[in-house]
Amino acid sequence: MLMLRFASSPTGDMYINDLRIALLNYIVSKQKNEDLIVRIDDMDKENNIEGKDQETLDILGLFGIEYTQVIYQSQNIRFYSAIALQLLHEKKAFSCFCSDEWLQKKRKEAQEANKPYQYDDACRNLPPELVIDNTAPFTVRIVRPDKLGFSSDTVDSFVIMTQDKTPTPNFACAVDDMLNDISMIIRNEKYLNNTSKQIHVRNQLRYDKEIEYAHLSSIENEVSVKQLLEEGYLPEAISNYLISIGTNPPKEIFTLDEAIQWFNLENISKSPAHFNMDMLQDINKKHLKNLDATELSRYVGFADAEIGELARLYIEEVATTKELKEKIAPIFAQRNISDEFTEQTVFMAQTIKNAPYFEEYDEFKNYIMKETELKENDFSKLFRILLTNAEQGPDIAEVYKYLKNYMKEIIK
């Protein structure tokens, strides 16, 4: 069974670049009708953060990204060791005793000479007796490609097993992609240079199945997914925005399922994009409008379709669920009316309390205006303050429609 994979290291929050990669992998997996697996690159024990793996999986779930299994690299160590050993046996890898200081010096020299650094193969042909007698810590390096072979310019004899005998990320990744029968890899452009190294590893293992690669340029000024979620952006809006970047969608607002219908990885722009909050806000607002009333009400802390309809009126003024919540909350909160209006509002509140129930706003308005002897403009202004606890807002007649049943409880 061929499949696609999304790799994530549990060393920090998930950023929108990662999410975009996950989304596109998911879309392509659906289009190709292949499975998507999630791989947790947790070999770097120093930097792993407890719980980040689960956080990543939760986010994928929240965004509707389905996967068939989760693989932890830390549970595959025996494969990496066995394969490294095999390469050693076949003389396709060698032990390297070069000290860290010495390598760093070499690297620095290369940098100062404005040359790309490559390992000089100092340990490649050590006599066996020197190897066996050497008690110094060593790494395992794979033998570089032949001079005539492909990418011999860019691929040196790089480390595949570190001194503490854990695989390097490049090596582990190459092995995993082979073992999992990965057909296509969609990843960030920053891994582009690793590709030839990973292919080299597989070549040395006589794995000649070709894996298709697609590298995406990064989004600049990126933010964490968690942060966007906390600010009140809808998952469907975030994915809508991320899928739009670098492409020309047939319509502005769409769902993940719709994107699967038309998305074409080949049309995606290769130039780096800038994260644009304005655009996300606009998309979020439009998705907010598509929510049904009960869902909407949940986002503002209720579970009531009528409150949902009320909230819908306020979407015009906000971009996120957080802002929406901030608009709705005062309506049900303690009134705090400025002195300038106190006297009039107290009287109006009194009048409303004693008024009969009116289905229609106009009838209600006429009744109260008559009782209080207020002009229309003054009435509207005062009633708005009284009912919504704000001086500005949506059409008060519309607000009345959804609040008339709660009105006498709200206005105390």
Added chain:
RNA sequence: GGCCCCGUCGUCUAGCGGUUAGGAUCCAUGGUUUUCAUCCAUGUUACAGGAGUUCAAUUCUCCUCGGGGUCACCA
């Protein structure tokens, strides 16, 4: 510095030899609205620069400039 990717409004993009260079978003103005907002209308803003090929270049080629990535026992 070597290598790789890229260059159209501020941003995301359409364009694939002849266009008044289009759309979206943002911004500005006007209209609707008892208010803010919405909505509608209108408007400002772009082919990085220079050579070449061609009757004709945003489009093809080269150079320059600019942006991004990479050059670890990191991910």
